[in-house]
Amino acid sequence: MADSNAPKPSSSVKLVLLGEAAVGKSSLVLRFVNNDFQENKEPTIGAAFLTQKCNLPSRTIKFEIWDTAGQERFASLAPMYYRNAQAALVVYDLTKPTSLVKARHWVAELQRQASPGIVIALVGNKLDLTNDGEPGRGDGDGEGVEGEDSGDARKVSTEEAKSYAEEESLLFFETSAKTGYNVADVFTAIANAIPETSLKSTRGPGASNAVSRGGEEQRVNLNGPRETAKEGCAC
Amino acid sequence: MFNISSFVQKAQSAAQQLIDPMQGLNLTNSDRNPSKASLFQSQFRLPSSQTPLFEIPAELTIPPLNVTHGGKDHDRGWHYAGRLHLSESYLCFSTTPSSFAHTASTSTSSTFAGQTHGAGPSGNGFTFPLCAIRRVERLNSQNFQFSLAITTWNGIAQEQAKDKAALKDRKDFREQRITIQLAGNRQVCERFCDGLKKGLRGAVGNVGRLKKVIAECYSEYLLRPEEKKNAASPDAGLGVIFKYPGDPKKLRDRAKMRLWAEYLRDNGRNATLIRQPTFHKLIRVGLPNRLRGEMWELTSGSFYLRLETPTLYIDTLDKFLGQESLAIDEIEKDLNRSLPEYPGFQSEDGINRLRRVLTAYSWINPDVGYCQAMNIVVAALLIYMSEAQAFFLLSTLCDRLVPGYYSSTMYGTLLDQKVFESLVEKTMPILWEHLVKSDVQLSVVSLPWFLSLYINSMPLVFAFRVLDVFFVEGPKVLFQVGLAILRINGEELLDAADDGAFISVLKSYFSRLDESAHPKSENPKLRAINRFQELMVVAFKEFSAITHSTIQDLRLKNKDAVLNNIENFAKRTAIRNLGPDSKVLSPEELGALYDRFYGVLYERQQRDLIIQEEQRRRAKASKSRANETVPEHHDHGVEKGRVGLGPSTSLMDYDAFREFLASVSKWAISDAPPPTPRRDPSDRNSYFGSFRRSDINLLSPWGSGPEPADHEFMQRLFRKWDVTNSSSLTLQNVVTGLAQIKGGRDIMGTITYFFELYDDDGDGKVDREGILRVSEALLFLSRRGLEGSLSHSNSTTMLNGIAETDSASLSPPIGGTINERFLGSVSAFIRRCFEYADPDNLGNQEEASQTINPNTPVISKEDPSIDSGAFAIGDDEDEEDMLAFDSPSSQPNTEAKRPDLEPIPPAIGKPAENASRRTVSKAQSEKANVALDPSNPLHITLPTFRMVVLADELLEQFFESSFPTSLHITDGLPNTTSQSSSLTTFSNLNFSRPATLSSSAAQPGLAGAGRGLRGVLDNIVTDASRVAAEVRRRMEEAQRELEKNALPGQRDEDEEDEEELPGPIKSTNAYGGDAERRSVRSSDRDLLDGADAGAGATKEADGSSQSLLDTNIEQEGRVNKVSNTTERIVEFES
Ligand SMILES: Nc1nc2c(ncn2[C@@H]2O[C@H](COP(=O)(O)OP(=O)(O)O)[C@@H](O)[C@H]2O)c(=O)[nH]1
């Protein structure tokens, strides 16, 4: 594997996903980790734990991802998972305004309760359901979307979310777990945004340990082809 | 025979341990002090309908059964000393006060006391439903002991009428007959037997039900003679269709089944099962697949729930067929991810069963509804049992075995994680230290173990083995297994330094549970032991010291902290989720509001519970004891009230609202005397100083708080806040409501708010009735004195109502006149309202006033003295004008006398044609009558209302400051106000006020009446209230007049009657509401004169009031200008 021969410094980053149920948190993680999109078959009790590496030019970041359960009542368990997290993905559904309200709540909660230096990314998911769904694709697709009246299910404007993100100094992305659009970018941006110092200081023992136990990545069964994951984080 | 005395002693000492186990612990909480009934129910796993009626030391003798047993005690059978219990529908026997009950050792968390003895919580013995007992015979015995022979209905299901006789002869079927020797004096034994007799008689009718219920038990099929097995076997779960998990050979399922068949044949099955030590051993080695479901329901006690209401499951499904709910949506999402690897859940059949059980449960326990992880647990149950069995077992899990795990706050889950952590800290300090150092939170790893009962963590075959023991021995098993997992993996875990590493160590451990624990051992026996067996040994040997009471103690210890955490989280969330209007309140106010809101709901719920409990207790005591009753209500036995425990209370009804208001506003406290005896005013200071809340009887309907008032104003406020018309308020409603009053709004906003409260139909008009109600509300709100910033002509200091009250009780207050003056202001308010009111319908009114007026009695003229006393505000005029309830048509007259009132421009809402009408001149008497004439409907508009309010300095201040500040959200009410009765406070305020004293003392009437100052001053309040009452009375009279017009013949007489009335005026007490009409005494009038003289301001300010009105009209709606004007008035007056 590409990372095994790289002598780059490696450190782990604890990342937590928060957001209303069904906004696509698990799908985003699955896309990032397995480059796959499918109905979630894994029952989530409390939170699911997954890992994925992200290669930056200067270092390797290993994300330890806590994907929290969707049900509302599990919200009171959230502090257990965001505690010590260095990064958080707060996800909302572009087609569901209430999910942004919930996202704002989580941002406020993290800013008040989580570790002070936490990097928060606000992510509007399900971009494929909007007219901007395939911004990277050619005109053909665009026409196709135009042809359908019901093509745009967007209910949260980019401007609204973006200006909120700026106000609160959050990273901001619109993604589609379904098409994979922007998914890797979110994680790369987070990896880049984690200050070097926080890697050393907060996860010191963990990081060094992770390096020493480098051969053991397979410890978490990711149920998927590994090589696709590389592409997911083409940093 | 055996030595009975020694066993009696043993049993008695055991019994003593059961008595008052929490003695000496200064705890009040119900879970710190579980009732005997709940301990009894726990011990025998009985439904909450069962209470221990009688208990008695006893010895159980199980006769030798057949050769297969071949025991040493062959000729005498087996003897167990223990206690026999009788409840409404059960006869239970147990050898040990089990670890499930609290033991008298009051074991603390630091010392692990009490042993399970491997016997499980229910010990050896039986739990017989009375309907499963066929016969009880009293045996003859030489030494006058009570010996009972009990024959059960064991095997009733296979008994058919036609071959009953044949069965008797069969070798493989024998009646189950045990003997029980009661130990105790004759009286006690007889009482027990009487109770038993009654119970048995009542249970006769339930035998049919028992038959149906046990028909679903696999044991009935198992023990059926071979030739009768052609009948369909009971539903033993999806496993029958889709195979049970694991290799039956490896599980040695066949051998286990044979052993169980033998045990059940000898010891009874399902309802008639007797637990002997073998029973527990057989469970420890793992239940055979087809019996697993039945044994789970028996050991957990869910069988007894099913027996109680056998059709609840089907009935619930029927009842809610086709209905939708949030829970159902959530269930639907998870159906495909519940043990998806098991073939049964890849089929429609399995998915449908799962859906039905989860849905039915969500209906019978809406507080829990559906929680993720329940899908996994129920899926697992459904592999081994029928839907109905799984349904009742889920119920037992949620209520008893893992309480609060799946609740809407999941407090039980969080609590047990705390408990688990502290057990780890205690039993594995090195590992604990490592966890702390490497900042790994154990819960993220262990929480899923507990939440899904290991079903999702271990391979299914092993998870089910854990469940086998868990259902017999209770929740402590989850902890023992968890600790054993950590101990076994201790070395590796000490190397793991983050969540990921930790998880991977354990994941790989779970995946290799079937491997040999000692693969390299020379000893083949050791080699044969797999890791799971090792786990069980470590769990139940090394951690045998962990008992149910250990867990209970630790739960208690951590409960508050956990609930507080949850509540803080819920509070943050709730406050953050409040709408934008909450932003006008400060975070402190919102926080305090939240606390008060839920505080009131919680306390009310607690009080309800206590009262209900008391009622139940009484009902029970009066009820015939042994009569079996099938409770209709399914009691979940779950605590309620605290936010952290769940959502049971988030709506505030009107009574709760009153209580809430009474906790923040002194005006919302009732005038009724407080429950404690009233003290003499002379010791008030010490009274306040020494008052403690705990003195109040908790059983009072209002708990420790003061009784709230119930005024029409509060009802209006409630209705206004209840925007959804649901007769209840959410926190959001209360926040929105308060934000409108307190949210830094300008005075105009508050005035508008008040106006709208009384504008019932929202048409921008408040009618005559409304005006009266507004004034009543003003009096109501001010009757304990005004708060906020009040300035007046005598004193320019800003006064705080409470400080004022306090100082008033100590020394003559400087500003004591304010509250009296406010009464004057209210009088003026009424007068002005009527003065400036608009007629509803001009044409009608004109007519009506002309035709009716001459016939209407003219009270104000007849009794001028009253007018000047009660209503004199602008009494620079002559008497007739005192009671100036001027009709709109009287306007010109007023204008003539007070030219400064004249220029009321149309801007304040007076239609131009109105002005022209004003030119019609009428006699004073007519004016008054028209105003009161119900046939002349009139109303005020918001601009008029504003004008009238702003015309009075005190009223203005009331709306600007006093009313908003009277709601003490953050600081609450000091005890002084909450406990003092209003009127006393009021008179205290005025006590020895020099002005009043001198002026009133000068009145002979006062001295003559010989009443104390206090009574006189109380009257001031009453008199002011009377203003409103009087107006109301006159309206009624006018109405009567109107009616009499239809019968002209009688009219004159009646009129005379009116005039002949001896008292000058009749009045009803606006607050007491009593029909008694009191006449105003001359002393009161005089006093009021004096008060008015003292207040001065209102009178003299009249001129300035008018100029205020002018300015106000020009600058309507602009706050700062208005307040400027206010200042000007103050200057003018001083
Ligand atoms: N169209 C579309 N659907 C998505 C996307 N991400 C997730 N979903 C769907 O949204 C639903 C909820 O997704 P899930 O990942 O379970 O959400 P979670 O509850 O936040 O973990 C699933 O049906 C997904 O298939 C997306 O980017 N586009």
Ligand SMILES: [Mg+2]
């Ligand atoms: Mg998810």
